[in-house]
Amino acid sequence: MKASNIINITLNKKKKEVFMSFNKLNRCAFLIQEVEQVPQILISPQVQSAILCEVLAEKGETLVLEDLEISPDDAQRVLEFVSEHLENFMLGALEKSAALQEKNLQRKVDLVVRVSALTPSSDGQKALAS
Numbered sequence: 001m002k003a004s005n006i007i008n009i010t011l012n013k014k015k016k017e018v019f020m021s022f023n024k025l026n027r028c029a030f031l032i033q034e035v036e037q038v039p040q041i042l043i044s045p046q047v048q049s050a051i052l053c054e055v056l057a058e059k060g061e062t063l064v065l066e067d068l069e070i071s072p073d074d075a076q077r078v079l080e081f082v083s084e085h086l087e088n089f090m091l092g093a094l095e096k097s098a099a100l101q102e103k104n105l106q107r108k109v110d111l112v113v114r115v116s117a118l119t120p121s122s123d124g125q126k127a128l129a130s
Helices: 022-032 044-057 073-117 122-129
Strands: 008-010 015-018
Touching: 008 073, 015 044, 022 044, 022 073, 044 073
Parallel strands: none
Antiparallel strands: 008 015
């Protein structure tokens, strides 16, 4: 099932709707780098801090953890929200990449066969030379 792109939390004593835009998702993916590292979002305090600041910042704003007054439950919900989106995004990209490589592999094989058919063999070159 597709994850919702919106989560509602309380941040700095105000209700906040957090939208998972492509830009936020891409910035989080840049921080995580590889799908195997996604679990670090729920484990590593350093990664948690970076992800929370990235996702909860307004456009053009830079946050530090001390700027965020957020309950542990809401922080955990945001981190799970990001983890789910990143896994879906990264695994989906890997699946699409693999499918494209498989498709292009067959095209490459077909091209090699076509080019080979057009290239004279060494025996053919000898016959032409005589």
